[in-house]
Amino acid sequence: MDNLQFNRHRRLRQNSTIRDMVRETHLQIEDLIYPIFIADGEQIKREVPSMPGVFQLSMDNLRAEMEEVTALGIKSVILFGVPHEHDKDEHGSGAFSHNGLVQQATRAVKKDFPDVVVVADTCLCEYTSHGHCGIVEGGKILNDPTLDLLAKTAVSQVEAGADIIAPSNMMDGFVAAIRKGLDEAGYEDIPIMSYGVKYSSAFYGPFRDAANSTPQFGDRKTYQMDSANRLEALREAESDVLEGADFMIVKPALAYMDIIRDVKNNFNLPVVAYNVSGEYAMVKAAAQNGWIDEQKIVMEMHTGFKRAGADLIITYFAKDIASWLKG
Template structure:
């Protein structure tokens, strides 16, 4: 053995201090965006059955939720609205009402917690009576007509005070249409965090439970991306850059870390990984059964997204992750 010459990589792993010195990626509270589901009514804080630890909250509980985020140092929240079922229609009208649930939530957050960055999810699926992300004609989502309603929704959210608009519908031209609409309405400084690469994924099930947005017929495969496709994702990213996106979201995250890396390298734009509901629910279920160490697996998973190239991560684990960071720093 004395005559062997080889690299001793383990020298830089021998103590916690040395490992910390050479650590290439580190998760921070500033990297995290917390999703919240705001519902109509009063005195509502109801756990989503398929997402332990995630709640529907009414506006009277919203300040308490935002207080917690600020106390933890989580700087950003993305707001999803869940209207009354009887308010939904074929056009998704509740999405762009001035006094819609998201618009009221945005105004309340910005009034009472002005330092928080408020991101508005811009889609129609929670607001349509058919559960699709656009207007239906002859059983098919009409791309161009849907753009009008989506643009109106984005403008109403910006007027309510949203710091960032995050269109998630995957209609062709949605970034260009919304950018033009915002600019025309005087919101030229409001950035777009586009759901640039959104796959037709099996990982969305618990979210649809939370948002009450399961399609009443068919699926979303005619507008969300086909999971086997990689080059198409890069085309979507290049198109969104051309059309005026400021951030690029890849959704889901964990099964598409290769796409996160390629989008980052190809565009150089800020990339957001969406750690989706199915990824969250699987870990929660496994942890509750004692099959995995929740803290360790959450931090490993979120760090893998940073390592892949994500600048920001939308995650239901945001609160837990910050608490884990605090524990590690004690």
């Protein structure tokens, strides 16, 4: 050992207090956005089979859910609508209806919980009879005609009280169209949280159970990104930033931490990681089988999202994480 020179990194790991003192990345309740699925009907609290602990809720059960959410200190939610199949049509008109499910839920949340930030998922797929995120003609998803409907949806959601618009459709020009629509309606101050980097992913399977939004034909690969591509993510993000996006979502999160870091390094706006349904379901299934320590895995995973560059995290684990953080 004589004259052996090396660094003693373990000095800063000797006990939990020192480790806490030098911790570089912190996960906080304020980082969390909790998804809520609003189902059409009454007295509905229907657990999603592939997502234990996640429920489709009717409006009469929304208040109880929000009381639990706010008691845990969660300050923002993102709302999705789950209409009856017979209410869906080719243009997804329920998405921009004054009495649409997201609009009704937004009004209810802002009335009873005015300090909660409501993020409105702005898409058509839950409301279209074919399950795609745009107008379909001859088996093709049409880009430009869809933009007008997305702008109408955004304006309708803001009229209901939404604080942030989150368009998830991945049509080219969707941020520009929504920004123009909001500005012309007098909503220049409403920010857009763009799903600007959204991959065509196998991790979305359970969400389609939750939102009843499985495409009736084909897939979404003509408008969502190829999971093998990295540089494409930067092109997509740059377009949305130039068109007026205020936040940038990377979806999914777990297999795309490199993309989260790329977006954070290249663009000066808040980055949002979406911890998607398949990521949630895998952890829940493993935990139920006793194969993993759920709390430790979830906290490590979400701290990893923050370390990769995420400022905010949309996650179905939000209530669990908030409870663990509160001790």
